[in-house]
Amino acid sequence: MKSFYRLYIFLLFLCIAIFLIVIFRQGMNTSDNAKSIPPVPKEITSTFKLYFVNKDKLAEEDRLVSTKDMLFEKAIVEELIKGPRNKTFRATIPPNTKLISIETIDKICYVNFSKEYIENKKWQELEECLIIWSLVNSLTQLDSVQKVQILVEGGKIDFKVDNVSLNQPFSRNEDIIQKSDVTHYTILKEFLDSLKMERFDRAYSMLDRESVMRISFQEFREIMSSYMKELRDCEIAFFNTQKFRDKIIISLKYVKDDVEGRIQFYQKWELIEVDGQIKIVFGDREDYINEINF
Numbered sequence: 001m002k003s004f005y006r007l008y009i010f011l012l013f014l015c016i017a018i019f020l021i022v023i024f025r026q027g028m029n030t031s032d033n034a035k036s037i038p039p040v041p042k043e044i045t046s047t048f049k050l051y052f053v054n055k056d057k058l059a060e061e062d063r064l065v066s067t068k069d070m071l072f073e074k075a076i077v078e079e080l081i082k083g084p085r086n087k088t089f090r091a092t093i094p095p096n097t098k099l100i101s102i103e104t105i106d107k108i109c110y111v112n113f114s115k116e117y118i119e120n121k122k123w124q125e126l127e128e129c130l131i132i133w134s135l136v137n138s139l140t141q142l143d144s145v146q147k148v149q150i151l152v153e154g155g156k157i158d159f160k161v162d163n164v165s166l167n168q169p170f171s172r173n174e175d176i177i178q179k180s181d182v183t184h185y186t187i188l189k190e191f192l193d194s195l196k197m198e199r200f201d202r203a204y205s206m207l208d209r210e211s212v213m214r215i216s217f218q219e220f221r222e223i224m225s226s227y228m229k230e231l232r233d234c235e236i237a238f239f240n241t242q243k244f245r246d247k248i249i250i251s252l253k254y255v256k257d258d259v260e261g262r263i264q265f266y267q268k269w270e271l272i273e274v275d276g277q278i279k280i281v282f283g284d285r286e287d288y289i290n291e292i293n294f
Contacts, residue, residue: 043068045233047196048076051137052089053130057178058137061086062193064235073109073145074102076138092134094120100153107146108169109139118152132166133173140172143199147171184248184271185239187278195228208272208279215282227288233257234265247272247281 045066051058061084067075077099083091098114122131136148147169150157157166180186187206194203200221204212207220215223231254238253248271255264270281 044070046072047193048072048079049138049141049193050076050080050084051134051177052084052086053092053126053134054089054178056127056130058130058134058176059086059089059178060180061089064233071102072142073104073111073139074099076142077102077111077135080135080138090126092122092126092131093117094122104144107144108149109145109147110149110151111135111139112151112154115153117150118157129173129176132170133176136170137172137177141197182278184241184278185250188250188269188271188280191280195224198225200224206280207282208274211280211282219285220282223285223288237264 043066045064047062048065049060050063052061053059063079063085065072065075065079080091081093081095081097081099083093083095093113094116097116097120100112100114101110102112103110132150135150139145139148149169150166191203191206194200194206200217203224204217204220234254234256236252237255240251242249242251250269250271252267252269253264254267255262270283271278272281273279
């Protein structure tokens, strides 16, 4: 009887041990599978210039563009289809137009629209060149795009614009862009837009000579990369210009919508005029690394 009881206890413990081993292995497999799940792509936001019609020229409109797949070409075209926010500007792409596909190969961006792109009244209401270069100039601000080939339902458009066939890719056209008055603020805005688009070389070239002698390009890029990451999703709500005898101080007010409400941050920039050109005076590292405090 005791032998049977011992055998019973032994078998019971053996079953429990096997059960625990099975559960443990399942937990390990579940953990391994959980680790293999790819992370959710992080949304990237940048400011780009969109070109819409204003009278007989193209006018710039800054637009905050977001993407999770790094396809800024697609995001820019989608924003163009939405149309301008400035009510005095005119859209160049009908809102019912669908973007079938978009791909950049060897610096040429192939934009494939639905038939609504060509079957609309805008081609009679607006100059054809404005419609074409609204798209071309918006896309060629990207370093990866030098030319734009427009397609409709997968095929090339069979007519000419200003004696230039649409069967070939188009390059950027600066002459068709409405020229704005150059001010200290527009120069600073161009500098900040270059940073947002990670055109650090262009931004660095806008510094005054003393700043360039004091800080290397690599250090400038490192500081400004961190600075712009902190300013992600922020927009300039207000600016104030103070003129002194030997310099200009521009104070910017940034705002950012957060789950806790709207928060704001102020930043000052110094500009000087050298040989008729407006240059940015770059401050110390602490002015940008420690300055931001939301």
